[in-house]
Amino acid sequence: MDQKTFDGIPVTGEAGIDVDAVIAAAQFKNWLASMDRERFTIKSVHIQSVDKFGPKIGFIKFKADLADARGKFLPGIIFMRGNSVGILPVFTCKGRSYAVLTVQPRAATGRFDFVEIPAGMLDGSGNFAGTAAKELDEELALKITEAELTDLSGLAGLNAGFYPSPGGCDEAIRLFTFTRAVSEAELAAMNGKCTGLLDEGEQITLKIAPLDELWSIPDGKTIAAIALYQRFVAGA
Numbered sequence: 001m002d003q004k005t006f007d008g009i010p011v012t013g014e015a016g017i018d019v020d021a022v023i024a025a026a027q028f029k030n031w032l033a034s035m036d037r038e039r040f041t042i043k044s045v046h047i048q049s050v051d052k053f054g055p056k057i058g059f060i061k062f063k064a065d066l067a068d069a070r071g072k073f074l075p076g077i078i079f080m081r082g083n084s085v086g087i088l089p090v091f092t093c094k095g096r097s098y099a100v101l102t103v104q105p106r107a108a109t110g111r112f113d114f115v116e117i118p119a120g121m122l123d124g125s126g127n128f129a130g131t132a133a134k135e136l137d138e139e140l141a142l143k144i145t146e147a148e149l150t151d152l153s154g155l156a157g158l159n160a161g162f163y164p165s166p167g168g169c170d171e172a173i174r175l176f177t178f179t180r181a182v183s184e185a186e187l188a189a190m191n192g193k194c195t196g197l198l199d200e201g202e203q204i205t206l207k208i209a210p211l212d213e214l215w216s217i218p219d220g221k222t223i224a225a226i227a228l229y230q231r232f233v234a235g236a
Helices: 019-024 026-034 128-140 184-190 211-216 220-234
Strands: 002-006 009-013 041-053 056-067 077-080 084-093 096-106 111-116 119-121 173-181 204-210
Touching: 002 019, 009 019, 019 026, 019 041, 019 056, 026 056, 026 077, 084 128, 084 184, 084 220, 096 211, 096 220, 111 220, 119 128, 128 173, 128 204, 173 220, 184 204, 204 211, 211 220
Parallel strands: 009 041, 084 173
Antiparallel strands: 002 009, 041 056, 056 077, 084 096, 084 119, 096 111, 096 204
């Protein structure tokens, strides 16, 4: 078993795991830097699995031996995937507002046709708005500048984003929106369009839905986005 020490903490890994690569990964460093070391005691970390996207580390699952200041055990099983962005594209047509949603397989849900707003993982640059614009291009084939995006998270004071699953995942999501007027023909052409990066396993179909129907979609970031949109944009 490979064992290293990082910032005074023993770090081990299952057979075949490059512990040095894990502790050098930005998401692991960011997690450790964010820890309240006065209230969390990190006795050790054991890396259980690592998934790579090409040469780059993507997902890390590990178990941290944690205790509070009194030495009481704290749960420490963590799935680390890094931060991401979600974008609520709003199209207006003949006085009505519509959202452009993605429909794609999501194995964790067991659904092949899971509906959600466009989203993507941060590329490590820390540029949330740039990543949002890139995702719109990749998933909607829609060119948009960063200046056209409205930072919904920032309007709510959630400058670091929100945590959809803080019980076991480090991911924080920042939400953006933009509004564009389109014709009926443009709206119809987008509905049902197939997009996504096939070489990355994406099978995405676009779906147009009235904005007021998003509340019935069982996706946390979608519900958060429409709530923030109605609070800070539509109601402004």
